[in-house]
Amino acid sequence: MSEFASRLIAWHAENGRHDLPWQNTQDPYRVWLSEIMLQQTQVDTVIPYYQRFLEHFPTVTSLAAAPLEAVLALWTGLGYYARARNLHRAAQAVVRAHDGIFPRSAAQLVELPGIGRSTAAAIASFCFGERVAILDGNVKRVLCRQFGIEGFPGERAVELRLWALAESLLPATGIEIYPQAQMDLGATLCTRSRPRCGECPVSETCVARRTAREGDLPARRPKKAVPQRSCGVLLVKAGGAVLLEQRPATGIWGGLFSLPEMVEGESGAQTALRRLGIAVPDCRELPSLRHSFTHFTLTLTPWLAELPAMPVMAHEPVLRWVALDELEKVGLPAPILKILQAR
DNA sequence: TATCCGTGGAA
DNA sequence: TTTCCAAGGAT
Numbered sequence: 173m174s175e176f177a178s179r180l181i182a183w184h185a186e187n188g189r190h191d192l193p194w195q196n197t198q199d200p201y202r203v204w205l206s207e208i209m210l211q212q213t214q215v216d217t218v219i220p221y222y223q224r225f226l227e228h229f230p231t232v233t234s235l236a237a238a239p240l241e242a243v244l245a246l247w248t249g250l251g252y253y254a255r256a257r258n259l260h261r262a263a264q265a266v267v268r269a270h271d272g273i274f275p276r277s278a279a280q281l282v283e284l285p286g287i288g289r290s291t292a293a294a295i296a297s298f299c300f301g302e303r304v305a306i307l308d309g310n311v312k313r314v315l316c317r318q319f320g321i322e323g324f325p326g327e328r329a330v331e332l333r334l335w336a337l338a339e340s341l342l343p344a345t346g347i348e349i350y351p352q353a354q355m356d357l358g359a360t361l362c363t364r365s366r367p368r369c370g371e372c373p374v375s376e377t378c379v380a381r382r383t384a385r386e387g388d389l390p391a392r393r394p395k396k397a398v399p400q401r402s403c404g405v406l407l408v409k410a411g412g413a414v415l416l417e418q419r420p421a422t423g424i425w426g427g428l429f430s431l432p433e434m435v436e437g438e439s440g441a442q443t444a445l446r447r448l449g450i451a452v453p454d455c456r457e458l459p460s461l462r463h464s465f466t467h468f469t470l471t472l473t474p475w476l477a478e479l480p481a482m483p484v485m486a487h488e489p490v491l492r493w494v495a496l497d498e499l500e501k502v503g504l505p506a507p508i509l510k511i512l513q514a515r
Numbered sequence: 516t517a518t519c520c521g522t523g524g525a526a
Numbered sequence: 527t528t529t530c531c532a533a534g535g536a537t
Contacts, residue, residue, distance in 0.1 A: 294533075
């Protein structure tokens with residue numbers, strides 16, 4: 173076994189995290205759900221979502237039987253909604269193709285939608301003891317520092333090298349613990365800023381530590397300009413309900429309900445109302461809000477139209493009146509929910 | 516293969 | 527306020 177792996181496993185016994193909600197179980201459903209929610213998402217953010225999701229869908233069978241809408245509703249605010257759509261599809265695949273029993277190998281798990289190489293390895297090693305390597309953000313950071321790997325880990329060549337390195341370090345025994353030990357080291361000691369090298373079990377062999385480059389490894393993502401976009405949205409209210417429009421199944425906020433979009437301005441609002449088949453009342457502009465995505469910044473300007481009564485509308489599958497006290501039943505983008513909760 | 520896909524925490 | 531990016535995967 174590599175000295176690196178054995179030191180991490182020994183360190184983990186006393187210093188690892190042992191009480192996260194998805195730990196102390198080998199139920200592949202729970203481990204899978206946690207791994208999906210934790211993709212690109214911080215632990216503290218995931219915890220309440222994970223617990224609420226399990227209360228609604230305690231088993232893969234119950235998840236598979238649920239409407240996608242209910243799944244997206246529980247994902248509101250968590251982001252990367254393709255994860256929820258893939259989660260739902262994968263649950264149905266497990267029920268249909270595997271009789272509701274999760275496949276036990278990483279090779280089979282990776283065939284399920286939303287499960288990539290690292291997530292498959294995490295489930296297979298945690299739940300079934302398969303000797304396969306994970307490579308998440310924590311592991312990348314730890315390996316880049318420990319072995320002095322240059323280059324941005326998002327680059328293909330660097331990532332391939334990291335996968336090979338991660339596999340070469342796998343222990344012969346303790347595979348159920350080793351992935352967790354790596355992640356715990358990255359999350360609690362070998363952090364992005366101000367790593368606590370004084371407490372690290374592998375600091376003596378760490379290239380970054382020896383060369384005082386803890387702050388330079390792993391290499392930063394190359395900078396890119398963030399485009400600015402702006403968009404007007406209609407806030408049509410009648411009684412205690414608001415008119416929502418379901419977004420296309422793919423793309424940003426795919427499958428979520430949002431406020432109908434419009435070109436900005438007073439006349440744009442009235443054009444949009446006519447498109448929706450609503451007699452045009454007075455509209456008034458509300459304060460804009462800015463929302464930051466990873467790859468662009470969006471300025472949303474809501475326009476409020478209050479109707480005396482809910483109009484009877486032509487059959488429009490993507491339009492829906494939703495009571496303001498029932499918003500939790502549909503999936504909503506975070507900034508849209510913010511607008512709706514403000515009034 | 517580079518880009519797309521959310522949100523909020525931390526510094 | 528701005529910058530960076532976190533238990534990544536799909537296309």
